[in-house]
Amino acid sequence: MTASLTMAGRSIRLSRRNLDLVIMAIMLPVLMMALFVYVFGGAIGHVESYVDYVVPGILVLCTGYGASSTSMAVADDMKKGVIDRFRSMPVSSFAVLTGHVTASVARNAVATSAVVLVALLMGFRPSVSIVSWVLALGLLLLYVLALSWLAAGFGVIARTVESASLLGFFMLFIPYLSSAFVPVDTMPAVLRVVSEHQPITPVIETVRALLTGQPATSGWLALAWSGGLLVAAFGWATWLFSRINRR
Amino acid sequence: MIVETEGLTKRYGSNTVLSGLDLKVAEGSVLALLGPNGAGKTTTIRILSTLTRPDGGSARVCGFDVVREAAAVRGVISLTGQYAAVDEEQTGRENLVMIARLRRFARGSARARAVELLERFDLVDAADRRVRTYSGGMRRRLDLAMSLVARPRLLFLDEPTTGLDPVSRTTMWDAIGDLVRDGVTIFLTTQYLEEADRLADRIVVLHNGDVVADGTADALKNSVGGTRLDLSFGSAEDASRAQAVVGGAVDELMLSVPSDGSATHLHRVLDDLLAARVSVLRVSTHRPTLDDVFTSLTAVAA
Numbered sequence: 001m002t003a004s005l006t007m008a009g010r011s012i013r014l015s016r017r018n019l020d021l022v023i024m025a026i027m028l029p030v031l032m033m034a035l036f037v038y039v040f041g042g043a044i045g046h047v048e049s050y051v052d053y054v055v056p057g058i059l060v061l062c063t064g065y066g067a068s069s070t071s072m073a074v075a076d077d078m079k080k081g082v083i084d085r086f087r088s089m090p091v092s093s094f095a096v097l098t099g100h101v102t103a104s105v106a107r108n109a110v111a112t113s114a115v116v117l118v119a120l121l122m123g124f125r126p127s128v129s130i131v132s133w134v135l136a137l138g139l140l141l142l143y144v145l146a147l148s149w150l151a152a153g154f155g156v157i158a159r160t161v162e163s164a165s166l167l168g169f170f171m172l173f174i175p176y177l178s179s180a181f182v183p184v185d186t187m188p189a190v191l192r193v194v195s196e197h198q199p200i201t202p203v204i205e206t207v208r209a210l211l212t213g214q215p216a217t218s219g220w221l222a223l224a225w226s227g228g229l230l231v232a233a234f235g236w237a238t239w240l241f242s243r244i245n246r247r
Numbered sequence: 248m249i250v251e252t253e254g255l256t257k258r259y260g261s262n263t264v265l266s267g268l269d270l271k272v273a274e275g276s277v278l279a280l281l282g283p284n285g286a287g288k289t290t291t292i293r294i295l296s297t298l299t300r301p302d303g304g305s306a307r308v309c310g311f312d313v314v315r316e317a318a319a320v321r322g323v324i325s326l327t328g329q330y331a332a333v334d335e336e337q338t339g340r341e342n343l344v345m346i347a348r349l350r351r352f353a354r355g356s357a358r359a360r361a362v363e364l365l366e367r368f369d370l371v372d373a374a375d376r377r378v379r380t381y382s383g384g385m386r387r388r389l390d391l392a393m394s395l396v397a398r399p400r401l402l403f404l405d406e407p408t409t410g411l412d413p414v415s416r417t418t419m420w421d422a423i424g425d426l427v428r429d430g431v432t433i434f435l436t437t438q439y440l441e442e443a444d445r446l447a448d449r450i451v452v453l454h455n456g457d458v459v460a461d462g463t464a465d466a467l468k469n470s471v472g473g474t475r476l477d478l479s480f481g482s483a484e485d486a487s488r489a490q491a492v493v494g495g496a497v498d499e500l501m502l503s504v505p506s507d508g509s510a511t512h513l514h515r516v517l518d519d520l521l522a523a524r525v526s527v528l529r530v531s532t533h534r535p536t537l538d539d540v541f542t543s544l545t546a547v548a549a
Binding site for chain 2: 002003006007009010013014017018080081082084085086087088089090091095244
């Protein structure tokens with residue numbers, strides 16, 4: 001436990017000092033939101049109502065992207081001598097990964113707060129129910145944990161930091177094939193099938209329903225996807241890490 | 248024996264890195280594993296420090312099997328790898344406190360231990376600067392300090408001074424010497440013969456994954472022949488006349504005579520040549536170096 005906390009402290013310090021990462025994690029979602037609301041918003045619908053529609057999508061996109069940067073932090077450790085030091089110490093083997101995942105949650109908490117704050121300034125008028133907010137943030141947390149563990153696994157097997165960053169690239173684009181920016185029924189049939197059945201759509205739909213005071217009909221589905229992914233990704237990443245010594 | 252390996256093998260694909268390594272290291276000694284790149288030095292250290300699994304054979308460290316009892320092995324060793332294993336974006340102090348916390352020091356004693364080590368390794372002034380700003384020598388000293396947080400019984404040093412300038416190298420050697428006096432067993436790899444000569448009680452030369460020589464620096468030097476006198480002459484004729492008087496082997500203008508290195512022997516050779524009226528231009532004494540050992544061993548084995 002102490003080991004995981006110490007590692008979390010380390011990872012948080014390291015990500016706080018990596019200024020590029022902090023700027024990217026906060027600026028990117030804020031700029032994307034401004035882009036969608038002010039540039040595309042008018043064409044897609046009314047700017048005022050589109051803010052309410054798009055903010056949950058941006059939140060899911062930015063947390064997904066933020067969580068995926070865990071792969072780069074892990075890959076960076078893996079190629080440096082420091083991982084050998086940790087592994088030659090009597091420390092539970094996945095404390096390194098737990099540390100990076102915890103830092104990822106912390107980074108995303110900051111980024112999410114920034115996005116919500118800017119969204120409010122842009123005219124986002126969400127539900128005021130505390131319960132809805134707690135549920136929405138809880139689901140986002142689960143989603144961030146799942147993707148962070150998945151990213152940690154990618155970080156372990158990636159040969160370079162650059163290849164580890166590919167996951168972030170995917171997480172930046174997959175949300176376009178979902179209901180994040182436009183309702184899926186506006187898409188051609190093939191894309192619609194993909195978009196309706198990929199795991200990000202129920203997560204976005206649920207966060208959106210909770211924050212706009214609609215009934216969260218896809219809540220259980222979102223929970224199942226995120227929870228399932230978390231269990232699988234955690235198992236995969238720790239299994240990969242425990243097998244490093246066979247190389 | 249603090250380290251004991253039997254028939255240790257490791258392959259990467261079709262490349263055999265270790266082919267049945269047998270090695271024993273006594274507690275409190277300093278062993279240097281010497282060999283060219285690719286000889287299997289780093290692989291040996293990685294297996295002994297539980298980072299890599301061997302394909303065959305067995306290895307025990309402080310009586311614990313490195314595969315089955317890896318956790319126990321980790322409790323008694325420390326590793327200073329080939330590349331300084333420090334966090335660039337943390338300060339020296341933060342790096343040390345982090346390791347102490349991971350080694351289960353309480354918060355207060357972790358900080359105290361960090362201060363102790365910063366003082367011992369002359370890093371007090373740089374303690375609160377990020378490691379990114381450190382020189383190569385400072386980085387290595389911090390790296391070594393991080394390995395000593397928990398007072399290991401056995402310390403692995405993988406090429407501890409590679410890439411350091413001569414002054415930093417001497418500082419590292421002094422620091423390693425202090426550890427030996429504290430009773431820490433040291434298992435180091437190096438490409439520098441001078442380093443092995445200076446630090447190690449025992450030198451094991453590795454070539455193509457196998458031990459080709461094992462002994463003290465002196466024993467290894469003696470194995471490639473003793474001291475000799477090299478006498479230079481003004482002409483090949485003088486050289487061959489000298490050979491008729493004192494023996495030895497001629498190579499153009501140079502005569503090499505086996506010697507015990509004593510002044511008496513040198514005197515006798517020069518007196519005999521003076522009596523025979525052969526004039527000697529220069530005399531030098533040649534003692535075999537570990538370089539000679541290394542060259543002869545790896546040349547034969549190849």
